[in-house]
Amino acid sequence: MILVSSANGAIGIDGVWKHFSEGLDALSAVERATWFVEDNEEDNSVGRGGLPNLDGEVELDASIMDGTTRSAGAVAGLKGYRHPISVARAVMEISPHVLIVGEGAARFAKEIGAERADLLTEKAAKIWREGLESLPEGLSGEILKKAKALTQDPDKAVGTVNFLAIDSKGKMASAVSTSGWAWKWPGRAGDSPVIGAGNYCDARFGAAACTGFGELSLRASTARTIVSYLSQGATPEEAGVRALLDLKDLDVDPSSMIMHSVIIGADGSHAAVSTDEKALYAWRDESCSSTQIERRIHVAV
Numbered sequence: 295m296i297l298v299s300s301a302n303g304a305i306g307i308d309g310v311w312k313h314f315s316e317g318l319d320a321l322s323a324v325e326r327a328t329w330f331v332e333d334n335e336e337d338n339s340v341g342r343g344g345l346p347n348l349d350g351e352v353e354l355d356a357s358i359m360d361g362t363t364r365s366a367g368a369v370a371g372l373k374g375y376r377h378p379i380s381v382a383r384a385v386m387e388i389s390p391h392v393l394i395v396g397e398g399a400a401r402f403a404k405e406i407g408a409e410r411a412d413l414l415t416e417k418a419a420k421i422w423r424e425g426l427e428s429l430p431e432g433l434s435g436e437i438l439k440k441a442k443a444l445t446q447d448p449d450k451a452v453g454t455v456n457f458l459a460i461d462s463k464g465k466m467a468s469a470v471s472t473s474g475w476a477w478k479w480p481g482r483a484g485d486s487p488v489i490g491a492g493n494y495c496d497a498r499f500g501a502a503a504c505t506g507f508g509e510l511s512l513r514a515s516t517a518r519t520i521v522s523y524l525s526q527g528a529t530p531e532e533a534g535v536r537a538l539l540d541l542k543d544l545d546v547d548p549s550s551m552i553m554h555s556v557i558i559g560a561d562g563s564h565a566a567v568s569t570d571e572k573a574l575y576a577w578r579d580e581s582c583s584s585t586q587i588e589r590r591i592h593v594a595v
């Protein structure tokens with residue numbers, strides 16, 4: 295039995311651990327753990343409090359995957375709903391689809407009676423306004439340039455939450471939720487809602503999820519690649535390191551080479567890797583009396 299998350303998910307592990315240790319299944323555990331982060335207004339990268347897109351609107355991406363059946367559900371560009379992860383779960387369980395975006399995602403959320411929320415906080419709006427201060431209006435070339443510069447500020451632009459779990463019955467699940475890059479182009483979808491890019495779970499081998507510049511993991515199918523390496527016998531650490539090294543020759547600005555992955559193996563082993571020397575992750579299993587925060591393995595790319 296184990297729960298692993300990006301460092302900002304520690305509150306979610308703490309929040310669900312009691313129920314999880316008493317038998318809550320992996321899928322519900324990753325969904326409910328995500329709720330804590332989606333509700334955390336201090337976190338500017340997930341749910342309410344998330345930083346908005348270029349137009350000042352918070353657009354949420356989320357995905358969930360059941361490793362036992364490899365069923366998956368996701369939403370992208372969802373506006374106005376408190377728990378995108380639960381809308382993603384409903385996409386998986388109720389609809390015949392895997393990914394629903396934009397207006398269609400909002401219509402689906404309404405249809406299932408998902409809870410609405412005002413996602414933009416004053417703090418997030420202030421950060422957004424400050425970033426846009428020098429943006430000339432109406433010049434689309436300039437807007438694109440400025441948007442690019444803003445979205446490449448790693449201190450402000452990125453953040454997302456990942457959860458991976460194996461429950462007491464050996465079932466495995468993964469969840470990812472984000473408001474995506476701050477100042478992103480309206481309608482831009484990142485890796486978080488894309489199964490294989492930001493999230494992948496296969497109970498036979500393990501699971502992986504990503505945070506960082508989603509355009510990298512979209513191009514390299516990073517989460518699926520990690521699970522493929524696991525299926526070939528790599529440990530979570532080896533699989534994660536290899537997948538980040540796979541990013542090395544993508545032609546990107548070095549400041550955009552930011553990727554972090556959390557990984558579990560089918561046997562409950564776990565690791566986390568990052569292009570950032572200081573990045574952390576969180577985990578807890580039945581041997582721990584509290585959530586552990588650990589340094590990720592640094593991969594220089």
Ligand code: ASP
Nearest residue numbers: 452453454484505506508
């Ligand atoms: N991966 C997310 C995205 O590209 C952002 C992040 O993880 O920081 O939208």
